[in-house]
Amino acid sequence: MVITHFHPDHVGCNHVFKNARFIVSGGAFWDDVFERSSKYQRLAKNLKLIPTPGHSPDSCTLLIKTERGIIACVGDLFWFKGDEKIKLLEEYCFNKKLFYQNRQKILKIADFIIPGHRKMFKVEK
Numbered sequence: 001m002v003i004t005h006f007h008p009d010h011v012g013c014n015h016v017f018k019n020a021r022f023i024v025s026g027g028a029f030w031d032d033v034f035e036r037s038s039k040y041q042r043l044a045k046n047l048k049l050i051p052t053p054g055h056s057p058d059s060c061t062l063l064i065k066t067e068r069g070i071i072a073c074v075g076d077l078f079w080f081k082g083d084e085k086i087k088l089l090e091e092y093c094f095n096k097k098l099f100y101q102n103r104q105k106i107l108k109i110a111d112f113i114i115p116g117h118r119k120m121f122k123v124e125k
Contacts, residue, residue: 002049004075005059010116025051025060052077052106054099055092061106069111071120077102080118 002023003011014022022029023043027036041049046065053059055076062073076092077099083089084103093099106113107123114120 002043002060002062002073004061004073004077004116005056007056007076010075023049025049025053025058052102054095054097054102057094059102061102063109070109071112071114072106072110073114074106074116076116077106078113078115080115081113081121083115 001014001017001020003014006024014020020030023040026038026040027034028040029035043049043062048063048065049060050063051059052061052074059075059077061075061077064071064073079086079089090096090099110123112120112122
């Protein structure tokens with residue numbers, strides 16, 4: 001299971017997955033073990049995890065290569081389509097500069113974005 005960042009609204013029920021291996025930016029953990037390793041960045045042929053800090057220092061994005069294009073599961077790097085009009089998002093950033101840099105990076109990479117708080121949307125190029 002990939003964790004995009006460690007805020008309560010994104011990990012609050014992880015405890016119900018008793019046998020899960022949780023993949024995070026920089027490693028993975030399960031039971032009482034934490035393994036720091038870059039091997040978790042390439043999860044499978046079409047799955048790649050990249051760091052995208054800004055909202056939080058541990059934020060990461062899961063890139064999924066599909067027949068329709070690249071889907072980016074971004075956590076709170078994007079909250080919903082059109083959220084760039086909401087200045088309140090900046091109050092929830094540990095680093096505004098990184099936040100906006102990584103948003104731009106994902107907009108260039110992705111064809112679709114699954115944001116942290118609403119439905120998937122198509123990236124207009």
